[in-house]
Amino acid sequence: MSALKGACIIGQSGGPTSVINASAYGCIKTALENENITAVYGACNGIKGVLDDNLIDMGKEDPAELALMKYTPSSALGSCRYKLKDASVDDTDYKRILEIFKKYNVRYFFYNGGNDSMDTCNKISKFMLENGYECRVMGIPKTIDNDLAGTDHCPGYASAAKYIATSLMEIYHDARVYDTGMITVVEIMGRNAGWLTASAALACAKGAGPDLIYCPENDFDMDTFIAKVKEIYAKSGKCIVAVSEGIHDANGKYISEYGNDLSNAKDGFGHAQLGGLASYLAGVLKTETDAKVRGIELSLLQRCAAHCASQTDIEESFNSGKIAVEKAVEGLTDRMVGFVRSYDENGNYVCNYELFELTVVANTEKKIPAEWFNETKDGLTEDFVKYALPLIQGETQMVKEDSLPRFVHLKKVKATV
């Protein structure tokens, strides 16, 4: 393939993670250093920034300040939840994107996000191809949900998992401080896939985890749940439960809908907004036991707690951005960077980087294998721990100032042609 000279755009989409900026920084830094890439533009708020001609010139940022992106949570360029229509239905957005690409001579498009973002990449790539505009499109994955197909795991997952496991170990000790009865229900993110909630099993592996873990991969039965909690509570006077926000009964009804009138708020992609499950289940258990019952929602702390990020996750995220640029310049397009796991001769985890076809990745959700759940579907097996533990290794090398995080401040100089 021939060298393609031109500008690049990097955009970020979907919910925040602790390391999505590490990926973007890997992409931006590598692109700034590549002689075939004539300019590096950041799209403000993802694809909306392209549509609105709201681009910033990453070359105008101070390199030392830019480097702080690697340890800054959330999306430094801003994010969106904007879903492109099928071009066959309405190609207005695509025409506009092409117009902007031509205006800035954009020949490389990097999009940093989850399944929906990979779908966006795929659609743009197809449209450009059909319209004879040469532009290489690369997806850079991120999602705390860990549900992208193909890749062994997703950037962002491990840092969230580490925060969840660490917090659960701390909650375990807190919940045992009095010799009085105590039941704790911890609600963890995860709509359809239980990877985040499952990470509570890492705390169990250290002897300080929840007694029960419920993921949306399995149907949740309220009577069985209550009986289990009562049994554990009767034995030890304590019970800690980790539940995924997306747990549902055999009819597919969310447990969070049992008690609350679900507000029917939907995000931009039509997913229901869940929440309040912990307090609902805490209420149920209060009426069923004499224990003090506490519901805890880890809330958005689990996705933005960069101070507890996995350095392995940070480095892999950085590399995924870097490799996206390198492979695009080499001539590849329409791919997502992904991870393939291997083990060296000493049994140590090794992360290998591979490219996956966007069509394979887009809009498919990867769930926890059924055999990684215990028989009663309220806990994980050793296989899950073997899978997740290598991913959370290493403490963040985050820069601190006065012992508080020193997060990036971008100048955000508007791009000009």
Add this chain to the structure above:
Amino acid sequence: MSALKGACIIGQSGGPTSVINASAYGCIKTALENENITAVYGACNGIKGVLDDNLIDMGKEDPAELALMKYTPSSALGSCRYKLKDASVDDTDYKRILEIFKKYNVRYFFYNGGNDSMDTCNKISKFMLENGYECRVMGIPKTIDNDLAGTDHCPGYASAAKYIATSLMEIYHDARVYDTGMITVVEIMGRNAGWLTASAALACAKGAGPDLIYCPENDFDMDTFIAKVKEIYAKSGKCIVAVSEGIHDANGKYISEYGNDLSNAKDGFGHAQLGGLASYLAGVLKTETDAKVRGIELSLLQRCAAHCASQTDIEESFNSGKIAVEKAVEGLTDRMVGFVRSYDENGNYVCNYELFELTVVANTEKKIPAEWFNETKDGLTEDFVKYALPLIQGETQMVKEDSLPRFVHLKKVKATV
């Protein structure tokens, strides 16, 4: 004063903190090494462990394992919320305590807790004195609430403050990720004193904190609050609010009582159990704006997040336990170890250790000075930041195993005479 030979008891009381075990370890280690102290007993679940003759022999623990107490959150010996009656009303408990002290030849009693625990110390000390039993009593402070009188600050506060400031900086970034309207209400612990909530101002000092901070030191007016949020939201499309669980109106009514039927659950000392304020205020703001509004309760994570503890807090806590033993052996009694701040010739913070009379400390609550609030009572001045910032310095030296905390496992061998 003459050397007093005998055993010692250390007990822990009240709610968990990240560093109460650092204090206890400072006490236990120093006592184990002191030739005048013939045995070191840990009271299981505080004063209840004394009443129940449920003591463990700290000398039987492996020293290397015991050292992990320094970085383990919550009370490793177990805690209680047991309030001793006045001896003049009912001296049953005191007689029993004296009986146990005599049984084990206890001549030193160290009690690690907040205001209520200092009150317990004070009462026991008086009873022993009146009954001619020589026993030196020392209070070792702890409380994330930072509300003990006399001392400049309290062990446990700084670590909670650091976690709160760090989490708020992360929430700040998360809340700005979309270009759509977003209001976030973060509920922070603190019944009568706003020290914990005020620590959100440390995030403001780093340019990534809440727009509004409400503490229980000032009356909260709902109309003013709504108007302020609307004004900030209209300007920037975002607003982050930090509220103390104990905020109340001019009539003293808790704001958390406005919406909820308060469960009237009381803890052992007759304090009302608060909670649910964030979601109540989020609900109010939802009806008043077109923003997406999120309520976040930091919940018990703020008191047990040892992974984000201040090493300054850990060392000061350790020292307070150590000094309690040293001063008791020297002949002092009926005191609490406290901190007095000074600054060295370079303007660096220095912590000095002093002893305070228990009668001064017990049952008094120290609040934030009125002049440390801004004029509109919805923020803190630079004076607060100057006060708090030195306390949160230094990253925890916590031992990790597989990049997760390695918390202490005590053998808890029952004490025998």
